[in-house]
Amino acid sequence: MIKLTHVSHVFAGRQGExxxxxxxxxxxxxxxxxxxxxxxxxxxxTMLRMVAGLLRPxxxxxxxxxxxxxxxxxxxxxxxxxxxxxxxxxxxxxxLLPVEILRLDRAAKRRRAHELLELVGLAGxxxxxxxxLSGGMQQRASLCRSLIQDPLVxxxxxxxxxxxxxxxxxxxxxxxxIRMEQEMTIIFVTHSIEEAVLxxxxxxxxxxxxxxxxxxxxxxIPRPRTLGRNAYADRVAEVSAELHExxxxxxxxxxxxx
Amino acid sequence: xxxxxxxxxxxxxxxxxxxxxxxxxxxxxALWWLATIVFSIEKFLVPAPDDVVExxxxxxxxxxxxxxxxxxxxxxxxxxxxxxxIPTAMAIASSRLLEKMIYPLLLxxxxxxxxxxxxxxxxxxxxxxxxxxxxxxxxxxxxxxxSTATGLKSTPAELxxxxxxxxxxxxxxxxxxxxxxxxxxxxxxxKTAISLAVIGAVIAEFVGADAGLGFVIVQSGASxxxxxxxxxxxxxxxxxxxxxxxxxxxxxxxxxxAEENR
Numbered sequence: 001m002i003k004l005t006h007v008s009h010v011f012a013g014r015q016g017e018x019x020x021x022x023x024x025x026x027x028x029x030x031x032x033x034x035x036x037x038x039x040x041x042x043x044x045x046t047m048l049r050m051v052a053g054l055l056r057p058x059x060x061x062x063x064x065x066x067x068x069x070x071x072x073x074x075x076x077x078x079x080x081x082x083x084x085x086x087x088x089x090x091x092x093x094x095x096l097l098p099v100e101i102l103r104l105d106r107a108a109k110r111r112r113a114h115e116l117l118e119l120v121g122l123a124g125x126x127x128x129x130x131x132x133l134s135g136g137m138q139q140r141a142s143l144c145r146s147l148i149q150d151p152l153v154x155x156x157x158x159x160x161x162x163x164x165x166x167x168x169x170x171x172x173x174x175x176x177x178i179r180m181e182q183e184m185t186i187i188f189v190t191h192s193i194e195e196a197v198l199x200x201x202x203x204x205x206x207x208x209x210x211x212x213x214x215x216x217x218x219x220x221i222p223r224p225r226t227l228g229r230n231a232y233a234d235r236v237a238e239v240s241a242e243l244h245e246x247x248x249x250x251x252x253x254x255x256x257x258x
Numbered sequence: 259x260x261x262x263x264x265x266x267x268x269x270x271x272x273x274x275x276x277x278x279x280x281x282x283x284x285x286x287x288a289l290w291w292l293a294t295i296v297f298s299i300e301k302f303l304v305p306a307p308d309d310v311v312e313x314x315x316x317x318x319x320x321x322x323x324x325x326x327x328x329x330x331x332x333x334x335x336x337x338x339x340x341x342x343x344i345p346t347a348m349a350i351a352s353s354r355l356l357e358k359m360i361y362p363l364l365l366x367x368x369x370x371x372x373x374x375x376x377x378x379x380x381x382x383x384x385x386x387x388x389x390x391x392x393x394x395x396x397x398x399x400x401x402x403x404x405s406t407a408t409g410l411k412s413t414p415a416e417l418x419x420x421x422x423x424x425x426x427x428x429x430x431x432x433x434x435x436x437x438x439x440x441x442x443x444x445x446x447x448x449k450t451a452i453s454l455a456v457i458g459a460v461i462a463e464f465v466g467a468d469a470g471l472g473f474v475i476v477q478s479g480a481s482x483x484x485x486x487x488x489x490x491x492x493x494x495x496x497x498x499x500x501x502x503x504x505x506x507x508x509x510x511x512x513x514x515x516a517e518e519n520r
Contacts, residue, residue, distance in 0.1 A: 084417055086434075088438050
């Protein structure tokens with residue numbers, strides 16, 4: 001579904017060139033959820049923006065559904081770290097923003113918007129303004145907005161990272177539920193190992209400066225997954241530990257000791 | 259029960275909102291009155307409040323006519339400033355080139371004391387309402403342009419990126435996101451401008467006019483009719499307050515979201 005082939009990216013920084021990504025090759029299969037994990041500055045968001053068509057790679061190619069990505073596509077939607085709701089629009093109108101810009105069928109999408117809001121537990125809040133909602137509710141509305149165009153691909157850039165831990169887990173579980181209902185290919189950027197293990201079919205681990213693909217870890221734990229006590233706690237712990245080792249620099253001693 | 263209490267507290271809040279300014283005004287007038295009596299100040303120097311009220315009642319019709327003249331000049335000049343200023347700000351905000359070209363010019367023009375231009379305006383345009391409208395425009399234009407341009411340039415990156423991810427056209431980006439986002443900032447500019455607008459009208463009337471409250475003040479100064487001048491000044495104050503709070507009320511109606519976001 002999504003294919004990155006020998007993708008590199010160089011930013012013109014203030015002190016010369018910055019190699020954000022170096023020779024990344026990654027394929028995400030249809031309906032798969034791949035999480036990108038890595039420390040800050042490893043180019044996770046850059047990769048996502050390339051798939052979204054918001055940024056062009058310096059070299060290499062990115063394709064979605066077999067077509068090279070030139071500009072943003074209607075069947076690819078993007079969810080940001082912050083809810084990015086328009087403060088003057090009601091929740092419902094915010095969800096319908098893409099419908100207006102992309103000129104989709106309003107009546108049908110209106111019904112769909114109500115369905116989606118119901119699905120994420122925002123029924124009854126359609127007419128509220130964003131500032132009347134909590135952070136978690138805002139991000140739920142934002143999720144509805146990114147689903148309204150029935151995307152084939154959903155790109156999520158640390159969408160839950162600004163929320164408290166419990167809300168975050170709740171939303172992760174909701175996302176799993178939505179995936180069961182609707183087929184979607186998802187790339188999910190996070191710096192949380194927990195989140196990566198909870199959601200992913202595969203975890204792509206990136207190393208920073210320049211961003212390189214360090215390893216791809218398969219997560220074959222049955223769903224739905226939760227963080228609490230469950231039958232697969234051992235497996236969750238095992239994968240988490242592996243990711244942890246990959247992300248931490250080899251000798252831990254010097255940095256942690258104060 | 260709770261509903262009753264809530265509406266009760268709303269009444270109380272109204273009382274505070276309206277009562278306190280009135281109380282402040284009453285205290286000031288009382289002090290002023292007291293001062294004129296205690297120091298037995300001459301009427302032509304500082305008239306007591308009752309002298310002013312008397313002057314007002316004596317020439318109420320005349321004063322209302324002059325108030326109308328000044329109000330009209332103020333509102334017209336302000337309206338022209340809005341109509342010219344907002345598109346100018348859009349141009350500045352949309353193009354770096356234009357910004358670099360226009361901005362220093364704007365600053366330079368704004369730095370010229372407007373009162374210095376007033377006599378020239380009279381030479382150019384005579385004693386009618388036009389030079390007053392132009393003067394009001396000159397004072398209002400700058401704050402409107404600056405605030406609007408600032409507002410248009412303050413769109414958060416995540417909102418711009420969001421609409422870009424729908425491959426939105428420049429027009430769509432502008433009307434769906436940038437302009438509405440700038441509106442609270444535009445209102446700040448309008449409120450600054452409206453307070454300057456009345457000043458602009460009066461400056462222009464001082465220099466050369468045959469009508470308006472500024473004209474009344476100049477005339478009554480010449481004939482030492484200070485109570486009439488005070489009455490005219492009070493009316494100027496009323497115009498300012500009404501226009502300012504009118505804008506405030508308009509903002510509350512059309513931008514109910516703004517207060518929570520800034």
